[in-house]
Amino acid sequence: MIIDIHGHVSSPAELYAYRSILTASRGAHGREGVKLNPDQVLRGAERHVGLLDRVGTDVQFISPRPFQLMHAENPSEIVFWWTRAANDAVAAQVAAFPERFRGIAALPQAVGTEPSQWLDELERTVLELGFIGVLINPDPAEGQNLGIPRIGDEWWYPLFAKLEELGIPALIHAAGCRDPRENYSEHMITEASRTTISLANSRVFEHFPNLSLIVSHGGGSVPYQIGRWRAARYLEYTQVESYDNKDSSAPPEIVSFDESLRQMYFDSLVHDRNALALLVQTVGADRVMLGTEVPGSGSPIDPLTGFQYDDITRAINSYEWLGDDDRTLILKGTARRLYTRF
Template identity: 45%
Template sequence: MIIDVHSHLWAPPEFNAGGMMLVGSDGHYSGMEPKISDDRYLDYLQTLFKALDMVGTDFQMVSPRPFTMLHSRGSRLVDIWTRWTNNAIAQQVRLAPTRFAGMAGLPQVPGEPIERVFPEMERCIRELGFNSILINPDPAEGTGYVPPMGDPYWYPLYEKMCEHDVPALIHACSCCNGRETYANHFITEHSIALLSMIKAGVMQRFPKLKIIVAHGGGSVPYQVGRWRAERGAFPDLGKDGVQGKLSEAPGSFDDALRAFHFDTCLHSPLSVELLLKVVGTDNVCFGTERIGSGSQINPDTGRSYDDMKPDIEAMGFLTDQDRHKIFEGNARRLFRGLPETGHG
């Protein structure tokens, strides 16, 4: 069975049209949540089913389209749009429960306590049956300061995740600062989040916490040599440049790195191979974002960039057991409620 831990909402266009009305009215159309009939939604899903069947993907975790989440636009819009988005995900899952499970978007707002997301998180878990959440490490979307994910600001959310035994996919959302595209922003923010959590010893403080860092961990492991060297050179350097414990995480940088999980959503076999060799096959889950930005055709292969299954199968250093972990086994350790067999 092939389980894809990284995919996003596939809703008919009228859903996003409703979102444009919401934004254009500055939230005054909040009572006009798009109501899409099951027949219309199921008809629209046929395109996605064909795309998944074409590459052999059986099951996907469905989260919001990150760049649409409006986190920097203020509380009123964020609260309404996040609820609408999670409702649309729930409808997609309900219509095809053997193909999808829900990953909740959170109504994150910069400058407000992280506890504000708890009511919607609880609703998604208890009422909608979602088994995971998506965390945006930068709800300011490049426009201001947000505490890095090793900061105590985030600890109540980690406690809530452990309480409910739900994993999170760390995935940045939009970028509004004009210096970088949202794709650039993903790489930057995922790297900052991962390194901050490692330095703060978050996974040691919360040993039941389950974290997947999207897009292969950003610049890690590509820049792993620098982080290994830094940890070795300054093991006891405090944040003010004086002797003092920098990190709560014991051992090497590689030891700390392997407390996390990563997806294969890199669209490059060489990058996926490096990821697997650095963090190990116990820590990598299959993820593609299909249908998404990687669904363009790669002229070198004639396949889409997000069709990574054949490349992983062709990696000679992997055993059959390794491939099983990547395609299915690791996801089953992290996520509750997955089907036992493929949809067919």
């Protein structure tokens, strides 16, 4: 079995028409909701399954599409209404092919609300709809400087406590972007990088030892810039001046940046064979899980390989230096261990 932990719903156009109505009316027409045509849900799911078959994926965990989550819209109630509708669309696709899909919930992370206000929808999706994980946007302000704390801050602790209680992992993935200096893809990688650094420098895993957090898109730039973060951690724990003195005492024991990285997990969605190899070699095969986003931004053909960028299983299977046990961990083993409700 090959398990892809990072996929998104393929939903009929009615779902996104409902989103347009909400944003245009700002909730003036009430919640109303949306009824998806079962035949169109099935057709979309069938196309999606065909793409999974092409790359050899047996089961994919799907969530609402992050760039559509509109967390920075107002008033906040339309974000709550939209999130519920998007999660229901995920549930409909899972129901169409329960042997191929599992649900990952989005949260109504409206700007101006706090994590404790998102928990009802989390519990509904897990306890009523049978979802097995959750998607977290580390920047609900979508690139605006609105003072929302980084994800390593205690502000997020009510959500982390509920995740531990329910026993579900979280895939951390940026959503929309309103910063004119970045497009959506740039913002997504920026936030993945910031998330990794914030968690590595936090006490989150001391307070929540059973919490499973997965940083999407391979941790952003962190594996590529690993040397800088190792050096920064060293400087954090020591006084550089003391090493100019040969009589100085031995440096204190340092919790390495690499050790901090291994408190979290990462998906494989970096779209490049060499970059993925660097990620696995940096954090360890037991900390990386297959994520492809099929169908998503990796659909174009990579001219270097002749295959689509999101055919990531092919890259993993091509590494001669990767042992069979480690390959199994990436393709299914770690996912089966973390996603206990699966």
